[in-house]
Amino acid sequence: MPTSKDVARLAGVSQSTVSYVMSGRRPISEETRKRVEDAMAQLAFQPNAGARALASRRSQVIGLAIPFVPDLHMGSIMEFISVIAATARQSDYDILLITDDEGPEGLERVVGQQLVDGLIIMQVAGDDARVPVIRKLPVPSVLIGVPEKRAGLECIDADFELAGTMCVEELARLGHENVILVDWQDTVVTRHVNYVKRFHRGVDKAAAAAGVKVIRTPGRVTIAGMEKAITKALKENTGIPAFIAPEGANQDLLVEALTNLGLVLGKDVSVVVNCPDRLAERQRIPLTTIWMEPDEVSRRAVRMIVRDLTDPQSRPHEDLELIKPVLKRRKSTIRPRSQR
Known part of the structure; x- marks a missing residue:
């Protein structure tokens, strides 16, 4: 297995120069850095992670704080985790999962023990108990979600308010006078995660503008429960019913329940x-x-937190980035009146 001494010999530099290239503790000319990196690549040299961390005082680990809540749709959570982990590895960082068992104290522990260089926080509540702790920690943090008081924080999320607006506008365009909103599961709603409130706000604003009535029904975890909730909502509905289901956990239950009730998607009902x-x-x-x-x-x-770690001078005092959702029309919604 090649060593840093072998890299130094091939690059024609001292062993200490190789160490400085790896740790970044001293300025090295671009020409010298390139010779060292080319030698490392030629020899397939892998720096010892522990030694590199000790030299740079970095762990090369990003903490990912996720509260694992019973009945939470884990498929959706795993989509985030897998992409975050893969993107972090592209920048030579690993991910440490921090669950909700310890609460905010868990964040203080991993930072205090220098286990992580920065934090990504998920499932952010409007009044999240982790936020006051995050503000005091000596490492950068990025929140996937938007707390009510976000001054001084870096936040990113999907634009859930716009998503709610887009759903209602699409169904109003199709001629629906009512929309039935199948809400998130109770375990999500009771946590007061901010994206639920933002989606509701978008739905309500668009409905008011379009003159559409919103009928709310809670998300359910069984077919029987979903059928019961849908049947009750349909009694308040006029015209061809239309459903919006923004939580992945409700999707299969809703489709099966509607089918069991004899409603054909795209013909008797829009979904x-x-x-x-x-x-x-x-x-x-x-x-x-x-x-x-x-x-x-x-x-x-991940790119935001890596930027903060590699170039602290460019780190913004606060930031909010909202990603635009994408609406794709398929056969579960009825055709516009003009095309029937």
Whole structure:
């Protein structure tokens, strides 16, 4: 296995110069740095992570704080985790998962023990108990989500308010006078995560502008529960019903419940769900979707924290980036009146 001494010999520099190139502790000319990096590549040299961390006082680890809540749709969470981990590796960082078992104290612990260089925070509540701690920590943090008081914080998320608006405007365009909003699961709603409130705000604003009535029904975890909730909502509905299901956990339950009730998607009822193209297009009746771009949100969150770590001078005092959702029309929504 090649050593830093072998790299130094091939590059024609001292062993200490190789160490400085790896640690970044001293300025090195671009010509010398390139010779060292070319030698490392030629020899397939892998720096010892522990030694590099000791030299640079960096762990090369980003903490990812996620509260694992019972009944939370883990498929959606795993989409974020997999993209975050892959994007971090591209910048030579690893990911350390921090669950909610310790609460905000867990963040203080991993930072205090120098286990992480920075933090990405997920499932952000409007009044999140982690935010006051984050403000005091000596490492940069990026929030996937938007707390009510975001001054001094870097935040990124899908534009859930715009997503709610787009769903209602699409269904109003199709001629629906009512929309039935199948809400997130109770475990999500009771946590007061901010994206739920923002989606509701977009739905309500668009409905008021279009003269559309919004009928709310809670998300359910069983087919029987979903059928019962839908049946109740349909009693308040007039005209051809239209459903919006922004949580992935509700998608399959909603489609199956409507089918069990004898309603054909795209003919008797319109349905707009939040799910990836690959799942929407596998359905017997392909689903119209409002997609929140979790992959793009995840990639940009990692790029933000890596920027803060590699170039602290460019770190903004606060930042908010909202990723535009994508609406894709398929066969689960009815045709406009003019085309019937």
